[in-house]
Amino acid sequence: MFNKFFYRIFKDQLSLSETLAIYLNLLANMVVFVLLGYVLFKLFRYVGRKTLHKIAAKTSTSFDDLLIKNKTFLNLSRIVILIIIFNLLKEILVDFPNLFTYAERITTIAIIFAIIWFIHSILSTAKDFLRTTAAFKDKPLESYVQIFMVMLWIIAIISSFSVLTGKPLIKFLTALGAFSAVLLLIFKDTILGFVSSIQVAVNDTVRIGDWITMEKYGADGDVVEINLTSVIIRNFDNTISSIPTYYLTSDSFRNWRTMNSSGGRRIKRAVLIKINSIHFLTDEDIERYKKIELISDYITKSSAEVKKYNEENNIDKSVLLNGRNLTNFGTFRIYLDHYIQNHPKINQDMLLMSRQLEPTPNGIPLEIYAFSREKAWTEYERVMANIFDHILASVKYFDLEVFQNPSSIDIANLKETKTSE
Known part of the structure; x- marks a missing residue:
């Protein structure tokens, strides 16, 4: 053997x-x-x-x-x-x-x-x-x-x-x-x-590849893995977040999947307008605004309606406050409505508007609510930035001012002005 x-x-x-x-x-x-x-x-x-x-x-x-x-x-x-x-x-x-x-x-x-x-x-x-x-x-x-x-x-x-x-x-x-x-x-x-x-x-609440946000745990990115004990999320800053799987049912989170599958990504941002820059439009203002192409028809029609109403009701217009009047702020909102409606990157089939929010100590928020056709992060940010670049540059044409906390240069200029006086 x-x-x-x-x-x-x-x-x-x-x-x-x-x-x-x-x-x-x-x-x-x-x-x-x-x-x-x-x-x-x-x-x-x-x-x-x-x-x-x-x-x-x-x-x-x-x-x-x-x-x-x-x-x-x-x-x-x-x-x-x-x-x-x-x-x-x-x-x-x-x-x-x-x-x-x-x-x-x-x-x-x-x-x-x-x-x-x-x-x-x-x-x-x-x-x-x-x-x-x-x-x-x-x-x-x-x-x-x-x-x-x-x-x-x-x-x-x-x-x-x-x-x-x-x-x-x-x-x-x-x-x-x-x-x-x-x-x-x-x-x-x-x-x-x-x-x-x-x-x-079963409920199809989260899939691999979904963009989810859980602010409580600092997670904001794409789901790369769902296993028995944890959900692995690759955040947009290239860090990794690991969240226990049962938190998906016990805590609240935001899933952006439906946004990606929908017709657009929401834009919801506001600028603060100084309250003391809002005023009624004079005849000179109306004639000046008629030259703005996007609202030329609106100004012509609205000013005619206001004038007709005031004449029919014998309104004393020697005081601008009397009767019906257009305002530069309301006109600016109409201008922004037309601007958004003509923007090629905005989905016109979804809700869009410019609206006035509740006044704050820093001014009146003028909010843009619309949906960008571009849903990828970088392209979406570009669309939103371009819109607000235009808004910030155009407010002066309506004699409006955007609120901004005074800087050290503003304070220094104010001191120089007082000194020179």
Whole structure:
């Protein structure tokens, strides 16, 4: 028998003692045993690289390529090698029955964990393959893979303790009930994350690739991964935020997906107009505003209506306050309405307006509410900036002033004015 080959050399040819020959035979067999495992591993790996890679490259599907990427065949070869080793243990440790028992248990545990890694590679391959399809591209597949792996690891650990102690598996499962409260405490985040990931998937509240904002946690960017315990967000400043998955159901957040799929991105910004710059229009003002093309028709029509009303009601216009009047602020709002309605980057099918908000200590907010056709961040900012550049440059043509806190230069100029006076 091959397991006694070195024993006969040490005992018969070298005339060593029985005990020493047995131990040296064990040592020699272990060296051969390790070398055999190493050679088998290298052989399987070589065959996998030379044969399987070529086959995968020739096929049209990407599934086999993903199997190789996730080292599925490599993990399978480890199981085969461990099974071969398991069957050879009895021959190698024939003179050490006690040692054989422990070696057999350890090898069995190694096979269990190798099977777990093999299953993990299969699940990872399935996840990556489904991710390439349109139906599952934005679904939180990592969560389902992780919860399945958690269950497998729990089973593997319990089975390993059963094999290691030599006690039936049913006893460990019975004892597990006593530790259920502890396990629930340990895996609280995992359980909450699993439930939340199911809710997120069923309700379709968050997908991979969505732009979400959670101001409470400083997250503002695109979702790159949804797994069992956390949501990974790549912020627009290229930092990474990791938020527990169950926060998606327990806390509020903003998802911008519908904005991306809609006809435009909202512009909602205001400038503050000084209250003391607002006044009624005089006849000279009306004639001047008629030259502004966007509101020329409006000024002509509105001024005629106002004049007709005042004449029909015998309004004394020697005082400008009497009767109906146009104001520079109201006229400016009409001008902005026309300007936005003629802007090529504004979606005219969606709500748009300029409106006056409640007065503040710093002036009256004049707000633009519209939707930009450009939804990408950089282009959207350019559209909004161009609109407000025009607003800030055009207020002076309507004898209005934008509020601005005085700077040190303004204060210095004021002092110089007073000194010169």
